Amino acid sequence: MIDNGKKRSISWHITLVLTGLVTLAVLATLSLTFFVYLYIEANMIEELIQTESERLSVRVSRNRSEWTRPFEREMAPTMFAWGESDDMPALSLPPELRNLPDGMHQLDRGESTWHVVASPLMDGRLYVLYDTIILEKNWQSFLRALIGILIGCSILTMFVSGAVAKWLVNPLNILTTRLMRWVPNFPVADIPHANESDRLMYVFNRVQDQVDASIADQREFSANLHHEIRTPLTVIRSDAEVMIRSLGESNNFRSRLERIVKSTQDISQSLESTFSLAYARFDDVAAIKIHPCVQDAYESLQLEATNAGLSFVNATKPEHVETLSRQALMTVLRNIIRNAILHAAPATLVVESTSFGLPLTDSGPGIASSDIETIFERYLVVHE
Structure with missing residues (x-):
């Protein structure tokens, strides 16, 4: 309770x-x-x-x-x-x-x-x-x-x-x-009836949310940049290679075209490196206990959940152990709990242990059946 x-x-x-x-x-x-x-x-x-x-x-x-x-x-x-x-x-x-x-x-x-x-x-x-x-x-x-x-x-x-x-x-x-x-535009009044540790946790969560959002924006920017620039570069390189083959060995433009091909290749490699770094994973995969990990994820957002009226039930089994990245699991759990706070509360969120995964179920209003097939599309706005 x-x-x-x-x-x-x-x-x-x-x-x-x-x-x-x-x-x-x-x-x-x-x-x-x-x-x-x-x-x-x-x-x-x-x-x-x-x-x-x-x-x-x-x-x-x-x-x-x-x-x-x-x-x-x-x-x-x-x-x-x-x-x-x-x-x-x-x-x-x-x-x-x-x-x-x-x-x-x-x-x-x-x-x-x-x-x-x-x-x-x-x-x-x-x-x-x-x-x-x-x-x-x-x-x-x-x-x-x-x-x-x-x-x-x-x-x-x-x-x-x-x-x-x-x-x-x-x-x-x-x-x-x-x-x-x-945290820009952060009013102190947003933390009602909180003690010092809750205030610190609340502000830390806001900072962490900004960091997560910045990382997500950076990855999205890298993905967009990779997609938008890679295609024109491919076209430029292809045309330059075709032109090189159609020119003779003594043509004055051959060296310039070869330089264009090399430059487009360098730019393409730089984009690939940037994209790889943005989506790089430095995970320490190990056997972890699921129950305390789920509890830690909720306790980091407990103040916001309490204020929003979200009750939490950690029904995972104490002996449940999985081999995965704890940081990745915490990130996913925090995002789901935060979504439940924003869109499902007041409600009850239940986390259970199963043989096929870690289902999280809330008693909120849910999603309309007509929107279920498109909920994973980018920039989708679900109208309640």
Whole structure:
């Protein structure tokens, strides 16, 4: 299927890819940074409350073997400690802490997390708790800052990538502009919705069309010149030879007639050489795969085919191989596809593999039956 929509430019694709890659790299870096921050934070809290629990255990149990009164202390706005026994309960101790086994624990409280270490002490237990409510607000602010950095880097990358993309694509645009100068009366508006590569291919095809047309004109001129001059030269040479035979050996005009015969012979040989060079073939015949060759011929004219509404189906077999000149086959295929673009579109052109050749069939209006017998005549104009 052919996409008839607008094609994005190569610059746009380069900008998009570079921006996406940099954004992904920054996102991965910031995500790793954020999770490392959370991991380090959790380890610091656990190390803090473990250290504080050991310090309090030594301090509270000095010279004592049992709790004589409950221990309740707020060591910081978010850090608390309780010590109690069955006979001396701490009234401010959260009830859910009493059911915790000894060791380190994390309790989810919705807006924050409690990090708790419970340990046996004297005839009871010691609890040290750290509430992360303030840290939760801090890491949320940190997360917003990371998101801001990501957005800022993406925007900056988009502008930088745009400049880099223009720099990378600029040689294509320069080449396209130079080729356009070689094509007379070539309006830029003839290339609608095309990206840089399509524009270059389109202009290159126009230049190649002119080269092909020039070669065809040269060959036609050589053929006409060969035909128009060869006959009079033959007549001149024949008459001169007849006149030489009718004159005597001592006639003064004999040398001039012989010179005329020699000159006509030289001119005839020059015409034959020119004609041979014009129609010379320098083909490298080899075994080639037909399928990629047909595909290359169409892709060189794809933009023009798309604009004209010509769909293309390459139904040749991948294993189809022929021994011939690839350049000659490409020339023929391009001419047929170009004719289908000009005279059959909108239509569908199908190329198939057969044992007797390479048929190309289109669904266009076709040729009237009365014109079929004369379509190969020179300068024929078929009226639609």
